[in-house]
Amino acid sequence: MIRVTDVIKRYSSEVAIGPVDLTIEPGGIIALVGPNGAGKSTLLTMMGRLLGMDGGSISIAGHDVARTPSRELATIVSILRQENHFITRLTVRQLVGFGRFPYSQGRLTPADEQIIDRAISFLDLTGLEGRYLDELSGGQRQRAYVAMVLAQDTEYVLLDEPLNNLDMRHSVAMMRHLHDAAHTLGRTIVIVLHDINFACQYADRLCAMKDGRVVAFGTPEEIMTSEVLTDVFETTVEVIDGPRGRLAVYY
Amino acid sequence: MADVLSRPAPARPADAPASGPLPTVAARRRYTVVVVVLAAMALGFGFGLLAWANPMPVGSLGFWRIAELRATNLVTMGVVALCQAVATVSFQTVTTNRILTPSIMGFEALYAAIQTTAVYVLGVTGIIALQGLPQFVLQVVVMVAFSALLYGWLLTGRFGNLQIMLLIGIILGGGLRSVSSFMQRLLTPSEFDVLTARLFGNVSNADPQYLLVGVPVALVVSGVLYLRSHRLNVLALGRETSLNLGVNHRRELITVLVLVSILMAISTALVGPLTFLGFLVATLSYQLADTYDHRLIFPVAALTGFVVLSGAYFVMNHVFRAEGVVSVIIELVGGTVFLFVIVRKGRL
Ligand SMILES: Nc1ncnc2c1ncn2[C@@H]1O[C@H](COP(=O)(O)OP(=O)(O)OP(=O)(O)O)[C@@H](O)[C@H]1O
Ligand SMILES: [Mg+2]
Numbered sequence: 001m002i003r004v005t006d007v008i009k010r011y012s013s014e015v016a017i018g019p020v021d022l023t024i025e026p027g028g029i030i031a032l033v034g035p036n037g038a039g040k041s042t043l044l045t046m047m048g049r050l051l052g053m054d055g056g057s058i059s060i061a062g063h064d065v066a067r068t069p070s071r072e073l074a075t076i077v078s079i080l081r082q083e084n085h086f087i088t089r090l091t092v093r094q095l096v097g098f099g100r101f102p103y104s105q106g107r108l109t110p111a112d113e114q115i116i117d118r119a120i121s122f123l124d125l126t127g128l129e130g131r132y133l134d135e136l137s138g139g140q141r142q143r144a145y146v147a148m149v150l151a152q153d154t155e156y157v158l159l160d161e162p163l164n165n166l167d168m169r170h171s172v173a174m175m176r177h178l179h180d181a182a183h184t185l186g187r188t189i190v191i192v193l194h195d196i197n198f199a200c201q202y203a204d205r206l207c208a209m210k211d212g213r214v215v216a217f218g219t220p221e222e223i224m225t226s227e228v229l230t231d232v233f234e235t236t237v238e239v240i241d242g243p244r245g246r247l248a249v250y251y
Numbered sequence: 252m253a254d255v256l257s258r259p260a261p262a263r264p265a266d267a268p269a270s271g272p273l274p275t276v277a278a279r280r281r282y283t284v285v286v287v288v289l290a291a292m293a294l295g296f297g298f299g300l301l302a303w304a305n306p307m308p309v310g311s312l313g314f315w316r317i318a319e320l321r322a323t324n325l326v327t328m329g330v331v332a333l334c335q336a337v338a339t340v341s342f343q344t345v346t347t348n349r350i351l352t353p354s355i356m357g358f359e360a361l362y363a364a365i366q367t368t369a370v371y372v373l374g375v376t377g378i379i380a381l382q383g384l385p386q387f388v389l390q391v392v393v394m395v396a397f398s399a400l401l402y403g404w405l406l407t408g409r410f411g412n413l414q415i416m417l418l419i420g421i422i423l424g425g426g427l428r429s430v431s432s433f434m435q436r437l438l439t440p441s442e443f444d445v446l447t448a449r450l451f452g453n454v455s456n457a458d459p460q461y462l463l464v465g466v467p468v469a470l471v472v473s474g475v476l477y478l479r480s481h482r483l484n485v486l487a488l489g490r491e492t493s494l495n496l497g498v499n500h501r502r503e504l505i506t507v508l509v510l511v512s513i514l515m516a517i518s519t520a521l522v523g524p525l526t527f528l529g530f531l532v533a534t535l536s537y538q539l540a541d542t543y544d545h546r547l548i549f550p551v552a553a554l555t556g557f558v559v560l561s562g563a564y565f566v567m568n569h570v571f572r573a574e575g576v577v578s579v580i581i582e583l584v585g586g587t588v589f590l591f592v593i594v595r596k597g598r599l
Pocket of ligand 2: 040
C-alpha cells in the first residue's frame with residue numbers, strides 16, 4: 001500500500017504542490033493523469049524518494065520513504081523519471097544490468113543475467129542489446145530505461161510517462177505487459193499517462209491531478225465522464241462508447 | 252512483467268554481448284592491448300629517465316648511484332600520476348561532468364596562497380620555512396580541511412546542491428588566486444623569483460622525505476576508491492538513478508570528494524600545481540578504456556598519467572634540455588592529443 005498523507009512541496013512562493021492525501025491499495029495499475037504542470041511528476045518523484053517534501057509523509061509497504069535506508073527501499077520500489085540522461089556510455093544490456101544493482105551490488109550472478117535477459121526480450125530489445133544508448137532512437141532508448149526498471153523487479157513500480165516516444169505497437173505491448181504483471185504478480189504500478197484513452201483501457205484506477213492537488217480518484221468508469229475530464233483538462237472533452245469501452249474525444 | 256518472470260529466457264548465442272563492462276571479445280582484446288602498450292611505454296620512459304645520458308657505463312656502481320638519485324623523481328611522478336588520475340576520474344564521476352576537475356575547485360589556488368603568504372610575511376626565508384616533513388603534512392591537512400568544510404557546508408544543509416558547490420568552489424579559487432597575485436605584486440623581484448619556482452608544477456620540488464608520507468597515503472586512498480568502483484559506476488548515472496538503485500547518494504558523494512581532496516592535496520603539496528594534467532589524463536583514459544567500469548578505468552588512468560608525465564620529462568630533459576618547465580609540454584602535447592581525440596571521435 002502507498003499512503004500519501006498531507007504531502008506538500010513548495011517550489012517557490014507561487015508554486016506549491018499539495019496538500020495531497022492519497023491511499024493506493026496494492027495490486028493493479030494506477031494512472032496519474034492531468035494537464036502539464038499539474039504536479040504528477042512532483043508527486044511521483046516524492047513517492048520514489050528522489051525529491052524531498054516540505055510537509056507530510058509517504059509510506060510504501062509500511063516503509064516511510066524519508067526514513068528508510070535507500071538500499072532497503074531499492075528492493076521495494078523502483079522509479080523511472082520523465083527525463084533521463086547519462087554521461088556514461090553504456091550498452092542497452094549494461095544499462096539493464098544496473099537494474100540488478102540493489103541485489104548484486106555490481107557483481108552479476110547467473111540468476112541476475114536471466115532476469116536481464118527476460119527484461120530485454122520483454123521490451124523487444126534483444127537485437128539491440130549490444131548497441132550503445134547514444135546510437136538508439138528515442139523510443140528504443142525509452143524502452144531500454146523501462147527494461148532497467150523492470151529488471152529491478154520490485155513490488156512497487158513508479159513510471160513517469162513511459163510511453164514517451166513509443167510507437168503504437170510498442171505502447172500497446174508495454175501497457176498489456178504491465179497490466180499482466182499487475183494482475184498475475186500483484187505488482188502495484190503507478191504510471192503517469194497523457195493519453196487518457198490508454199489510461200481508461202489499461203488502468204484499474206485513475207487519479208486526476210490539477211493545480212497540485214488530486215481532484216478525482218476512482219475507477220475508469222467514474223473518471224471517464226465528460227464533466228470530470230472537461231473540468232480536469234480545461235478543454236472540452238466528449239466521452240463516447242467505442243468498440244472496446246469508452247473513448248474520450250477532444251480534438 | 253508477468254512475462255519477465257515466467258517466460259524462459261531465449262537462448263543466447265555464445266558470442267552475444269555480455270552484461271559486463273567489456274561486452275565483446277573485440278572490446279576485451281582492445282583493452283588488453285591498451286594496458287600492455289601503456290605499461291610498455293611507462294617502463295620505457297621510466298628506464299629512459301633512469302639510464303639516458305647517464306655518464307657511467309650501464310651496470311657499474313656509479314651508474315646505479317646516479318640512477319638512484321633519479322629514481323626519487325620517478326617515484327614522485329608515479330605518486331603524482333596516481334593521485335591526479337584517480338582523483339580526477341572520481342571527481343568527474345561523482346559530479347557527473349567531464350569538464351571540471353578538482354584543481355579548479357580551489358586546490359591549486361589554496362596552495363599558491365599558502366606559498367605566497369609565506370614569502371610575503373617571512374620574505375625569502377618563507378619558502379624555507381615551508382620545507383620539511385611537518386610543514387608538508389600541515390599543508391596537506393590544511394587543503395583537505397578546507398575542501399572538507401566546503402563540501403560539508405555546501406552539500407548538506409540548505410543548499411544540498413552540486414552545481415552550487417562547483418560554482419562556489421570556482422569562485423573561491425578565483426578569489427584566492429587574485430589575493431595571491433596581489434601579494435605577489437608587493438614582493439621584491441628576488442622574492443618573486445624564488446616564489447615562481449614553487450608555483451610551477453615541478454617534480455624536483457618534492458623532497459624525498461615527503462614521499463615517506465605521500466606514497467603510503469596515496470596508495471591507501473587510491474585503493475579505497477578502487478574498492479568503491481561498483482558504487483562509483485552507479486554514482487556516474489547521477490543522483491536520481493543512484494538513489495533508485497539504493498545508493499546513499501549524499502554520503503557517497505561527500506566520502507568520495509574528501510578522498511579526492513586528500514589525493515589532490517598530496518599531489519599539489521609534493522610538486523605544485525599541475526592544472527591540466529588531471530583533465531588530460533582523465534579524458535584520454537575514458538577514450539582508451541572505453542568502458543563504464545571504474546575497475547578498468549582507474550588502472551588505465553594511472554598508467555596514462557605516468558606515461559604523460561614521464562614522457563614529458565624525458566622529452567624536456569633529453570630532447571630540449573630545458574628542465575623545469577614540464578607543464579608547458581604537458582599542455583602543448585596533451586592539448587594536441589586531446590583535440591585530436593575529440594575531433595576524431597566527436598565526443599568526450
Ligand atoms: N525544480 C522545480 N523548481 C520550481 N518549480 C518546479 C520545479 N519542478 C516543477 N516545478 C513546478 O511545479 C509544478 C508541477 O510540475 P510537475 O513537473 O510535477 O508537473 P507534471 O504534472 O509532471 O507536468 P507534465 O505533464 O508537463 O510533465 C509546475 O508548475 C512546475 O512549473
Ligand atoms: Mg511530468
